[in-house]
Amino acid sequence: MKVALHTLGCKVNQYDSDLLLTKLVSAGYEVRNFNQIADIYIVNTCTVTHTGDKKSFQMIRRARRLNPDAFVAVCGCMPHSNEEIGDKIIAAGADFVFDARKPDDLFEKIKLTFTIDVPMTNMINNQRNRAFIKIHDGCNRYCSYCIVPYVRGPVTSRCHTDILTEIETHKQNGILEIVLTGIQVAAYGYDTGSDIVNLPKLINKIYENDNNLRIRISSIDPWAINNEFLSAVANTPTLCSHFHLSLQSGSNTILHNMNRRYTTTDYANVANNLRNLRPNMALTTDIIVGFPGETDEDFEKSIQFAKEMAFAQIHVFEYSPRTGTKAASMSGHISEKLKASRGQKMRDLAANLKSTFLHKQIGKSFPVLFETINQGHTTNYCIVHVKNATQPNIINDIYITGVTDEKLVGISLKEATNK
Numbered sequence: 001m002k003v004a005l006h007t008l009g010c011k012v013n014q015y016d017s018d019l020l021l022t023k024l025v026s027a028g029y030e031v032r033n034f035n036q037i038a039d040i041y042i043v044n045t046c047t048v049t050h051t052g053d054k055k056s057f058q059m060i061r062r063a064r065r066l067n068p069d070a071f072v073a074v075c076g077c078m079p080h081s082n083e084e085i086g087d088k089i090i091a092a093g094a095d096f097v098f099d100a101r102k103p104d105d106l107f108e109k110i111k112l113t114f115t116i117d118v119p120m121t122n123m124i125n126n127q128r129n130r131a132f133i134k135i136h137d138g139c140n141r142y143c144s145y146c147i148v149p150y151v152r153g154p155v156t157s158r159c160h161t162d163i164l165t166e167i168e169t170h171k172q173n174g175i176l177e178i179v180l181t182g183i184q185v186a187a188y189g190y191d192t193g194s195d196i197v198n199l200p201k202l203i204n205k206i207y208e209n210d211n212n213l214r215i216r217i218s219s220i221d222p223w224a225i226n227n228e229f230l231s232a233v234a235n236t237p238t239l240c241s242h243f244h245l246s247l248q249s250g251s252n253t254i255l256h257n258m259n260r261r262y263t264t265t266d267y268a269n270v271a272n273n274l275r276n277l278r279p280n281m282a283l284t285t286d287i288i289v290g291f292p293g294e295t296d297e298d299f300e301k302s303i304q305f306a307k308e309m310a311f312a313q314i315h316v317f318e319y320s321p322r323t324g325t326k327a328a329s330m331s332g333h334i335s336e337k338l339k340a341s342r343g344q345k346m347r348d349l350a351a352n353l354k355s356t357f358l359h360k361q362i363g364k365s366f367p368v369l370f371e372t373i374n375q376g377h378t379t380n381y382c383i384v385h386v387k388n389a390t391q392p393n394i395i396n397d398i399y400i401t402g403v404t405d406e407k408l409v410g411i412s413l414k415e416a417t418n419k
Contacts, residue, residue, distance in 0.1 A: 001114070004038040006059045009046025011074055012217050013183040015134040016017035016100035017044045020075075022102060034059070037067050040110065044100060045076035047147060050321035053078060057092050064093030071113055075100035080151035082323055092280070101137065121359045126413045128370045129168040129218070129393045132159075135202065136161055139184045140253050141221075143248075144259045144330075145291065147322035152183050155191045160202055164209060176395055177214035177240075177369055178206075185217060186224030199224065207236045214369065214379070214395075216240040219286070222247075222262050225270040234275050241281040242381040243274055248288050250305030251298035257330070258291065264305055271309055280364065282312035282357065282380040289346055290319040290339030293332035306349055312357040314350035318343045358382060358403045365413045368395040375407075383407045 003024050007017040020042060041063035046052035055077050063072045067161055074094045089097055095113075098105045136157040139149045140329060167178055172327060180202070182188060185313045189197035199217075215238055222245055233239055245267070249255050252263050271283055287302060306314060318339040321328040334342075361382060370376035373389040376396075384398055385407050399416035402409040 001029055001040065002032045002036075002038040003040040003042070004032040004036060004063075005042040005044065006034040006063075007044040007076075008052055008055055008059070009044070009048065009076065010183075011132050011179065012134055012137065012183055013044045013046065013100070014109055015132040015181060016075070017042075018092065018132065020044075020100065020106070022392055023107065029356070032100065034063070035066070037071055039067070039114075041070050041072045042106075043072070043074050043076070043094075045074060047076075047078040047081045047151060047322075049317060049322075051207070051320065053081075057088075059094040060089065060094050071095050071110070072275070073098060073106055073109070075106070077148070077151040081147060103345035119124075122395075129369060129376075130179055130214075131167075131175045132179050132181050133163060133166060133170075134158070134182055135180050135185060135199075136182040136188045139188065140190075140316075141184060141261075142259060144257065144326040145288065145319065145322065147325055148183060150324055155184065155187045157187075157189050157191050157197065160205065163202065164205065166207060168209075171210065171213060173406045174393060176393065177216060179216045179218055181218040200228045201403050203232045203236055203239060207238060211238060214238050214240055216242065216381075217244075218248055219244045221245070222267045222270045225273065230273055230277065233274065234264070240379045240381065241278040242284070242379070243278075243281060244286075245271065245283045247285040247305075248289075249291065249294075249298070250302035251294070254291050254294055254298050254302075257293060258288075258327070264301075268309070280361075280380060282382065283309060284313040284315075285309070286315045286317065287346060288317050288319050289342040290334040292319070292327055292330040293336065294319075294334060294342075303346065303349060306346070306353065310357070311350070311353050312382075313354050314346065316343055316346045316350060327367045354406065355403070360405070360409060361400045361408055362402060365397055365399045365416070367395050368410070369393075369395050378408070384410050384412055386412070388412070 004236055005017055005021055009011050043059045047054035060074060072094045073096045074089050075098050079089060079097045096109050136155060138153045138155045140155050143150050186199055188199045247267060248258055248260055250264055274281060366378035367375040367377055368384050370390055370392050372392050375385050378384055390396055396414035398410040399413045400408050400410045
């Protein structure tokens with residue numbers, strides 16, 4: 001039997017999808033591209049924005065069109081967003097809605113539907129060059145625009161020994177880099193009521209176990225960059241110099257209305273502290289434009305602050321009201337036309353800032369993890385292309401010679417030295 005899975009949204013969804021696919025593969029299923037004919041289609045949805053909802057429904061309908069007789073299952077955040085959404089998902093063509101964090105529910109349904117057995121294993125997908133490690137789930141911050149705490153629930157941290165065991169399994173299968181991910185990775189351990197387990201201590205423990213394994217952290221909030229975290233950065237050379245610090249707005253008024261609990265001054269101080277330790281780090285971020293009540297002055301403050309921070313990359317989102325969140329009932333909603341205009345202006349700035357950052361890498365050398373024979377990522381997460389083929393899933397020292405098509409171009413450091 002053939003199975004196809006499409007994942008929308010964050011790295012946490014990707015992690016959950018990987019585990020689902022691995023269990024199905026272990027049962028003898030053949031994995032197909034989502035655009036191919038399959039017996040089972042799984043759509044792991046995202047509901048952070050209206051766009052996420054729209055794409056999720058598109059994929060459900062596409063699966064049903066590809067094979068009207070297929071079994072279509074839906075998981076992820078969208079089914080939890082409101083009481084009526086389940087009926088809409090079924091109407092769009094789904095046969096079954098489940099929680100990806102409870103995969104046995106899906107496998108039991110498959111067993112009953114197709115009269116086959118699916119092993120209840122807990123294997124790990126090792127088809128990538130880097131591995132996502134979900135260290136926790138849920139969120140308790142309740143930013144006024146965000147539906148995530150309502151659909152993912154409160155912070156629930158994994159036992160650190162389970163995390164370390166999973167990492168060890170990946171290492172044995174040749175993985176050279178891990179990405180610590182979660183809905184709010186900075187909150188790891190907060191639900192345990194103990195300061196023995198937290199993100200900096202987890203980073204330290206991973207490094208103690210293996211001082212060669214590259215460690216990368218997914219999105220993190222500025223409030224988490226305290227002295228203990230900075231110490232972990234200073235003492236963990238294998239921690240990649242790429243920090244995705246969520247900003248959301250460069251206006252303190254908007255940050256307050258978003259319930260972000262920091263100011264632009266706080267953010268700038270955190271960024272400077274990290275840059276003092278990692279001068280060539282990539283600082284990337286998220287910015288929402290068109291939040292309710294955002295004036296032209298507020299938006300201009302976001303533009304100016306982004307320039308001051310010299311972001312390497314900005315993920316730009318037009319504000320999308322989510323039913324049940326505080327921001328959805330705020331006054332001063334911005335027109336779609338104005339949101340689109342501001343979004344384009346911010347994206348234009350993001351492209352210029354990214355180009356500037358990439359050009360600053362010329363003349364530097366990096367250990368590059370190659371995902372293919374010609375392309376890989378630096379420790380500060382820039383894509384590097386080399387002309388001469390190299391072995392994939394290997395780390396080579398590369399000297400950067402130029403920039404093209406938003407990618408760095410390089411040659412081996414040994415070749416550059418000989419020249």
